[in-house]
Amino acid sequence: MPASIALPRALAVALDEALSQASRGGARGSTTPTSTTPTSTTPTSTTPTSTTPSSTTPGGTTTGTAARAQRLSRRYLADHPADAPIIADAPDAAAYLTTRMPATYAAARFALGELAAAVPSLEPVSLLDVGAGTGAATWAAWDTWPSLERAELRDYSASALAAAERLLRASGLAVETHLGDAARPTPTHAAPAPERRPDESATPGPATPTSTASEPTAPRPAPPAPALDVDVDVDVALTAYVLSELTEAQRAAVVATLTARARDAVVIVEPGTPAGYRRILAVRDALLAAGWTLAGPCPHALACPVASRESDWCHAAVRLPRTREHRVAKGGELSYEDEKLAWVAAVRDPARHPVRHDARVLRHPATHPGHVRLELCTPSGERVERTVSKRDKAAFRAARKVEWGETWGETPAAVQPDGEQPTTAALTSTGQGVVGTTAAVQPDDAQPATAHPATAPTASSQVPPA
Known part of the structure; x- marks a missing residue:
């Protein structure tokens, strides 16, 4: 199951307000200038395009927004160079x-x-x-x-x-x-x-x-890029x-x-x-x-x-x-x-900012009652499969928490190739990945060290289905 990440509260609140305003504006209809093409370093003049008034669902999302959202989704899935901005106007921005x-x-x-x-x-x-x-x-x-x-x-x-x-x-x-x-x-x-x-x-x-106008306007004169x-x-x-x-x-x-x-x-x-x-x-x-x-x-x-x-x-x-x-x-x-x-x-400079190179989990960990199988990309440049046994309590606990795409750091005795029994290894979660350490495993409620103190993303992947 992938790691779960929720919007920080400040962004969620601002996003709700922006969508509420867009919904009210969409229901009334509006005129919004389009933006410049991606190949011009000097923005061109804009041409107004009228939007069609659209009905509003009970949740506040307009049917017009849903249609634009589907069009944007198809455009992104097309996966080829754009000859004009994909987000062309304010209703497009609301859909995005x-x-x-x-x-x-x-x-x-x-x-x-x-x-x-x-x-x-x-x-x-x-x-x-x-x-x-x-x-x-x-x-x-x-x-x-x-x-x-x-x-x-x-x-x-x-x-x-x-x-x-x-x-x-x-x-x-x-x-x-x-x-x-x-x-x-x-x-x-x-x-x-x-x-x-x-x-x-x-x-x-x-x-x-952060802007001198609520809607985009022609840019001020500026020196060359x-x-x-x-x-x-x-x-x-x-x-x-x-x-x-x-x-x-x-x-x-x-x-x-x-x-x-x-x-x-x-x-x-x-x-x-x-x-x-x-x-x-x-x-x-x-x-x-x-x-x-x-x-x-x-x-x-x-x-x-x-x-x-x-x-x-x-x-x-x-x-x-x-x-x-x-x-x-x-x-x-x-x-x-x-x-x-x-x-x-x-x-740029690993001497200034040293990089910790740990193995990377390439697939969903396969969790079984007595062991966890991990597919890893290792610092040696190899793709390997590891089996972490329940007999190694610390490593097994860490393996049950690590998610697809996160890091897995191991001491030489942490895990062994298939068929061999692992010995005890000391591992700990950093909130995003697992690294080798001499300390004990952090408690379940330990907070990621790198998260913003007020808006740390949800670290658990236990999100209930609809």
Whole structure:
């Protein structure tokens, strides 16, 4: 069963308010400007497009939103470069907020949590989010690192950035947005830095605005986009669910932008499909060629042992709770959905930020009454199967908790190949993965060390079905 990750309360509250406003506006009908194409570094003028008034379901989701959500879903599943922003207007943004933002957040939060566990010294203050959309990955970074203070969001959809700005008011981050080409955008405007990170119990509001307008407008004049060899100026640079929308040349430009600007780490997240995995493999090769050190999910820099297996690909999964509106918009019945992802993270300087390389769980652990079978990618570059026996109480307990996609650290005696009996090993859960240690296993209610103190994601995977 995948690890379960819920939205932080601040985002959930802001999202509910945004969707409520969108529902009221959709029922009345509205006129919203479209945004620029992804190949232009200078945003063009917008053309108003009228939306059709739509009825509202008891849960607040409009039938128009559901139709748009289905169209967006089909477009993302098409998995080919886009010649125009997929989120074209405010109703599209509302549909995305309802159906895709929670899943994108959960996937990014999982990957960033794994990075934080592998690189404990990483405490970023600044973030670059390329292809930020409605800000899901920025929220995931905020929830992962309490040290984060400011974020730069770039996207070629004006409507998506407007939604991101409104939502991020609840985070307290100093937000700067840029509208234009996904690889080399043109800046628009920046928000002032907040005095403090807001308390989680506070009600989000416009006290710290991140935009000069509630809807996207034509960007202010700005200098040309910077060259790709600019000095590093952010701690972490990331992109999530973006490369599938770009050409091969644009993908290379995005990766070059991330590595040029990141001081400490880069993270790329893609859908957990065979095509997404192939894109991640290409990014992995580019990062290694540029001298970066892998920090996840790979515990090594050797050839991927999964790539050589026919009809197989390396990916992970997370489980996220669904709201009623989410279920209605997607036509689903279950109270949750599972999101599959492929990802890669790397650090620039392992001497500055040492990386802990532990084996990675490649599949759902097979739990039996007397043992747990794990399929692992190991630091030696091999794919191996391990059997953890109930006779080793500490290791067995840890094996029953580890989830698909998390790390598994083992002492030499922790587990043995099939047919051999394991001896006692000391293992402990970090909240995202299992690592070898000389300490006892943490109690069931131990909190992840890397989570935001007020908004830690749900660590249990026990989500009841619909």
